[in-house]
Amino acid sequence: MTCASCAARVERKLNRMDGVSASVNYATEKATVHADGVAVEELIRTVERTGYSAEVVTPQVSAAPQDTDDRRVRMLGRRMIVAVVLAFVLMDLSMGMAFVPEWHFAGWQWVLIGLTLPMVTWCAWPFHRNAFRAARHGTTSMDTLISTGVITSTLWSVYVILFPIDAGPVGPGLWAVLSAPNSAFYLDVAAGVTMFALTGRFLEARARRSSGAVLRRLAELGAKDVSVLRADGNEYRIDVADLRVSDLFVVRPGRASPPTAGSSPGTAPSTPAR
Numbered sequence: 192m193t194c195a196s197c198a199a200r201v202e203r204k205l206n207r208m209d210g211v212s213a214s215v216n217y218a219t220e221k222a223t224v225h226a227d228g229v230a231v232e233e234l235i236r237t238v239e240r241t242g243y244s245a246e247v248v249t250p251q252v253s254a255a256p257q258d259t260d261d262r263r264v265r266m267l268g269r270r271m272i273v274a275v276v277l278a279f280v281l282m283d284l285s286m287g288m289a290f291v292p293e294w295h296f297a298g299w300q301w302v303l304i305g306l307t308l309p310m311v312t313w314c315a316w317p318f319h320r321n322a323f324r325a326a327r328h329g330t331t332s333m334d335t336l337i338s339t340g341v342i343t344s345t346l347w348s349v350y351v352i353l354f355p356i357d358a359g360p361v362g363p364g365l366w367a368v369l370s371a372p373n374s375a376f377y378l379d380v381a382a383g384v385t386m387f388a389l390t391g392r393f394l395e396a397r398a399r400r401s402s403g404a405v406l407r408r409l410a411e412l413g414a415k416d417v418s419v420l421r422a423d424g425n426e427y428r429i430d431v432a433d434l435r436v437s438d439l440f441v442v443r444p445g446r447a448s449p450p451t452a453g454s455s456p457g458t459a460p461s462t463p464a465r
Contacts, residue, residue, distance in 0.1 A: 285382070322338035
């Protein structure tokens with residue numbers, strides 16, 4: 192998911208299923224689902240038909256979420272650095288060549304196109320990929336707007352550069368320069384949109400990685416196993432994941448209690464709980 196509308200779309204699809212009540216958290220990329228008589232596999236297939244992927248979250252703390260966050264931050268960071276370096280050069284050259292035709296030199300068109308291609312392909316690839324994935328499922332997202340703007344401005348600019356339009360003599364003045372057909376290429380727009388969108392996505396990924404690390408450290412404070420009181424009066428240690436509704440478990444003074452619905456890990460007095 193890349194924006195809040197993605198989370199809202201997944202939540203709507205899940206809630207349309209009979210006997211399902213779902214809440215999707217975009218910040219943690221998790222969905223809390225209460226399903227009556229609906230298999231987990233069917234829930235996952237519904238999410239996949241919406242254009243996303245899903246898997247069951249296990250209570251055991253794993254390093255996988257941290258690794259995923261780190262890879263995302265590194266990937267976006269590399270693309271952002273390349274985009275920032277190329278964007279400043281491309282924006283200066285693009286506007287200079289558009290407004291001051293006297294600056295044109297031999298092969299200037301290929302220099303601009305060569306600077307543009309890495310920006311609109313490799314750097315902007317995450318937006319194109321998400322936009323294409325959404326289009327396959329008949330939906331749109333923020334990435335659709337970014338991808339469409341980058342592709343449109345690039346294709347029009349390349350067309351104007353390679354096939355100049357002869358509109359006759361252009362009078363003096365800034366408006367005449369801005370309205371001249373041969374000056375109407377917008378590679379600076381494609382560069383700027385890609386650079387700022389990647390910067391925002393990178394900062395968001397870093398913030399989510401930090402908040403995810405805090406939540407995982409908090410989860411580590413919770414109980415990993417629990418003492419269940421059986422009908423014979425004996426206590427048995429079982430994994431928290433095996434705890435079921437109506438089980439009686441005992442929490443000793445100072446010990447962490449297993450989390451229940453709507454609660455967070457904490458401590459409880461020495462009393463059986465249901």
